[in-house]
Each structure stands twice: as C-alpha cells, then as structure tokens.
Amino acid sequence: MSSVEEFRTEIRGCLAANLTGSFAGLRDRGGPGREHEAFAERLGWERHMAAAGRTCVGWPEEHGGRGATVAQQVAFHEEYALADAPARVNHIGERLLGPTLVAFGTPGQRARFLPPIVAVEELWCQGCSEPDAGSDLANVRTRAVRDGEDWVVTGQRTWTSLAHEAQWCFVVARTEPGSSRHRGLSYLLVPLDGTGVEIRPITQLTGTGEFNEVFFDGARTRAEHIVGAPGDGRRVAMAIPGFERGVSTLGRQVGFRRELETLIGLARGNGAADDPLIRDRLARAWTGLETIRCNALRMLDGVAAGAPGPDASIGKIFWATWHRELGELAMSVLGAGGMTAAGEPYELDDRQRLFLCSRSDTSYAGSNEIQRTIIAERVLGLPKEIRP
Incomplete structure (x- = not known):
C-alpha cells in the first residue's frame, strides 16, 4: 500500500x-x-x-x-x-448502501449489488423519510408484508434525492403488524422499475427538482432482498448516518472554504467588508470552518473503527448550522440586490443558490433537533426524552 x-x-x-x-x-x-x-x-x-x-x-x-x-x-x-x-x-450507492451491505449484508447480497455500484451501472436512492417520519424512524408507516417469495411494499417516501435517476431504493418499512416506534422495522432493497412504483419530482426553492416523492402501491421485491433479520431494520438504518458522515465530509469542506473565500473577495469588492458587523461575521465564519475541520479530523478514529459513533452528530450539527449561516451572510454581503434574480425566468447566481440550498442543511441527513437528542442521550448519557 x-x-x-x-x-x-x-x-x-x-x-x-x-x-x-x-x-x-x-x-x-x-x-x-x-x-x-x-x-x-x-x-x-x-x-x-x-x-x-x-x-x-x-x-x-x-x-x-x-x-x-x-x-x-x-x-x-x-x-x-x-x-x-x-x-x-453514485454517492448514495458508494457511501451509504455499499458500506451497509459490507457490514450487514449476506454474501449473496454483496455479490449481487456491490459490483454494479463499483462499476456505476446501478444507481441508488435512500428511502427512509416519510411525510410524518423524517429524521425519526419511530413514525414510519410504510408497510411490507411477506407474500411467498416476495415482500409487498405499500407506503410513501419523500425527500428522496435522485430517485428519478435511480434503479434501486433502500427502504425502511414496518414488517411486523401491530408493532410501534422502532420495533418491527425491516431494511429492504426495492427495485424502482417494477409495477406499483410512482416517482414525482418536488420543485424546490432553487427551481430544480432532484428531490422526489416515491409512492409504493403493492411494489414487490424478492424475499432475499432484506438486509439483516426481519424486524432488525432500525439497527441497520442507524449505521447509515455514520457512513454518511465519514471521510467525504473533509472533501466537502474544500468546497466550503472556496465559498467563504469567494464571499470574502466579494465583500471587499463591493464595500460590504467596510461594515464592522460584516467583517466580524466573516471572521467568525473563518474560525468556524477551522473548528469544523479540527472536529472532522478528531472523528476519524471512529471511521477507522468501522463507522463513526453517535458523537458524529456533533460534526453534522456544527457544519450544517455553519453552512446555513454562511448562506445568510452571503445575502447580507449582496445587500438588496441579492433579492433580484440574475435573469429570466429564475436564474440564480452562486450566492443566491448557496442561501436557498443551505436552508435545508439543518434538516436533511438528520435534523438539528434529532442530532441534539442523539448527543444528549447517546453521548452525554442524559435521561431519555419522555415519550407517550
């Protein structure tokens, strides 16, 4: 090596x-x-x-x-x-589904699904969120029932990134009738090109639509396409955020630094940097980015052990909040002109797109509220939240 x-x-x-x-x-x-x-x-x-x-x-x-x-x-x-x-x-297949199958899949599942991910012959999307169950799997209502050699899936997924381009979706569904909260969930691999699957793009604030709603109306997948044991889906699904928050986040910070440096140059060019409040926010953004990198490097021990533990939530909540605030700072640097589209019908510049896209950073891949609960209960050992 x-x-x-x-x-x-x-x-x-x-x-x-x-x-x-x-x-x-x-x-x-x-x-x-x-x-x-x-x-x-x-x-x-x-x-x-x-x-x-x-x-x-x-x-x-x-x-x-x-x-x-x-x-x-x-x-x-x-x-x-x-x-x-x-x-x-191929991010979702390479960084999420692949490591999950390496850790929890059967030899047959690895032989079937890993080579097409490596070759980028099959694309994947993540089917965990529902209209009433985003970061908290306890509210999942999508159901799957065994029918001979198949699982039959009925329910809805939302915020499904690039589902319209994917051939497969990994779905957390409730497979034990009468189960509640985190019990009775299973992790299924579901093809999107079969009957009973409808994909509808969701138009976002940026005018684009890479997010989707996915409707399963009796969609079928083979019985062997369950990862882990039936009812063990929460344990499998909980490993995904650790894989997602691994080493690739350090590459993302290269982009963050480029955005910040561009914004500093713009502030100097249009005079916004003459405002002491803007200068202070730019300085705080710089120190915040350095802290994010130090924290990410500290978390690499967890990555080396297989996947980051629950303390990876610290890094996620930090960079998500920082990036959202950078988008807000970009609009302050632009001033009133930032409220006007660059062209018809809805052409955005990079700073406007940064502002709109970063609004979602504190929601996707686990909302800030959920991250705080994980940190409190699983890192600090505080009493669990009282639930009905």
Missing part, C-alpha cells in the same frame, strides 16, 4: 489527466441546487473513473475497492474537490 502522499499524488495526477477533452467542461458541475446539470455526462465521467479503479476506494479489496486507509480516503476526497471535479452521481 502506497503512502498517503503517494496516493494523493496518484489521485491528483489521475484527475488532471482525465478532466480533459470531453470531460473538461464538467468541472464544478452538478453541485447543490444544480444536480440536474449534465447528468448523463457526469454519469459517463464516473463510469470512466470506475474503469480506472477510482470508485469505492475505501471499500475492502475483496468487494471491488482499493482498501484505502482512512487518511488515503481523506486525500482522495480533498483532491477530488480541489480539482473541481463534477459532483458525484
């Missing part, structure tokens, strides 16, 4: 050599609020990277990965961000 610096140099060289020709125009495409941009071309780019062995680098070699260490994975994500490489289309 190469050293971290050797690995970083390899990835940097690979990106420089390949983000050329037909791929050169993909730099910085497909970020938050722009997930629709050049989707087919970005899919082609990711398959090109897969053919060169540059996907799923942190997975074990026996499952198609590179077996990269945590430090090497950090280097990969940082170099990918520094190269302005396009936003990934």
Whole structure:
C-alpha cells in the first residue's frame, strides 16, 4: 500500500489527466441546487473513473475497492474537490448502501449489488423519510408484508434525492403488524422499475427538482432482498448516518472554504467588508470552518473503527448550522440586490443558490433537533426524552 502522499499524488495526477477533452467542461458541475446539470455526462465521467479503479476506494479489496486507509480516503476526497471535479452521481450507492451491505449484508447480497455500484451501472436512492417520519424512524408507516417469495411494499417516501435517476431504493418499512416506534422495522432493497412504483419530482426553492416523492402501491421485491433479520431494520438504518458522515465530509469542506473565500473577495469588492458587523461575521465564519475541520479530523478514529459513533452528530450539527449561516451572510454581503434574480425566468447566481440550498442543511441527513437528542442521550448519557 502506497503512502498517503503517494496516493494523493496518484489521485491528483489521475484527475488532471482525465478532466480533459470531453470531460473538461464538467468541472464544478452538478453541485447543490444544480444536480440536474449534465447528468448523463457526469454519469459517463464516473463510469470512466470506475474503469480506472477510482470508485469505492475505501471499500475492502475483496468487494471491488482499493482498501484505502482512512487518511488515503481523506486525500482522495480533498483532491477530488480541489480539482473541481463534477459532483458525484453514485454517492448514495458508494457511501451509504455499499458500506451497509459490507457490514450487514449476506454474501449473496454483496455479490449481487456491490459490483454494479463499483462499476456505476446501478444507481441508488435512500428511502427512509416519510411525510410524518423524517429524521425519526419511530413514525414510519410504510408497510411490507411477506407474500411467498416476495415482500409487498405499500407506503410513501419523500425527500428522496435522485430517485428519478435511480434503479434501486433502500427502504425502511414496518414488517411486523401491530408493532410501534422502532420495533418491527425491516431494511429492504426495492427495485424502482417494477409495477406499483410512482416517482414525482418536488420543485424546490432553487427551481430544480432532484428531490422526489416515491409512492409504493403493492411494489414487490424478492424475499432475499432484506438486509439483516426481519424486524432488525432500525439497527441497520442507524449505521447509515455514520457512513454518511465519514471521510467525504473533509472533501466537502474544500468546497466550503472556496465559498467563504469567494464571499470574502466579494465583500471587499463591493464595500460590504467596510461594515464592522460584516467583517466580524466573516471572521467568525473563518474560525468556524477551522473548528469544523479540527472536529472532522478528531472523528476519524471512529471511521477507522468501522463507522463513526453517535458523537458524529456533533460534526453534522456544527457544519450544517455553519453552512446555513454562511448562506445568510452571503445575502447580507449582496445587500438588496441579492433579492433580484440574475435573469429570466429564475436564474440564480452562486450566492443566491448557496442561501436557498443551505436552508435545508439543518434538516436533511438528520435534523438539528434529532442530532441534539442523539448527543444528549447517546453521548452525554442524559435521561431519555419522555415519550407517550
């Protein structure tokens, strides 16, 4: 295994050599609020990277990965961000579903589902949230019943990122009649191209629609497509946030730093930095970003152990709040002109898109309220919240 610096140099060289020709125009495409941009071309780019062995680098070699260490994975994500490489289309399969199957799946499930993720031949979406059950799985109402060799799924999912582009969805459903709260849930792998599945895009504040509602009306999946034992879905699902908050967050912070530096330059250029309150907020944003990075590095011990523990919620609540406040600061720097679209019919600039997209940061992947409960109960050991 190469050293971290050797690995970083390899990835940097690979990106420089390949983000050329037909791929050169993909730099910085497909970020938050722009997930629709050049989707087919970005899919082609990711398959090109897969053919060169540059996907799923942190997975074990026996499952198609590179077996990269945590430090090497950090280097990969940082170099990918520094190269302005396009936003990934296979994030949910590579970072969420794949590690879940490595940890909890059967040999047959790994053999069936992991190779198409490595090759970017099948895309996945996450089906956990419902209209009345977002960050709290206790309120899940979607049900699945066993019918011979199938599970039959009925219910609704919402806020399902890129479901309209995915072939599969992992779904937490209630499989034990009469069960309540976290009991009786199961983790199912459900195809989206069968009967009984309807996908409806949700138009967001940015005017785009990568979020979706997914309706299951008697949708079927094979019996062996349950991860873990029936009724054990909460344990499997609770591992997902740990995988999601792993090393890739350090790459995301490269983008955060670029946004902040651009905003500082804009404030200096339009005179907003002359306002002492704006200067103070910019300084606080800089120190906040340094703190986020230090906290993320501190959490890497948990990643190295397999997945971050509940204290990973500290990092999530910190960066989400910081980024939302950066969006608010961007609008203050823009002033009244920031309230006007750049063009017809609804063309936004990067700062306006930052403001609108960052409003959701404190809700998706576990709301701030849920994160505080996890920190209180599972990190600090405080008494659990009284529930009816």
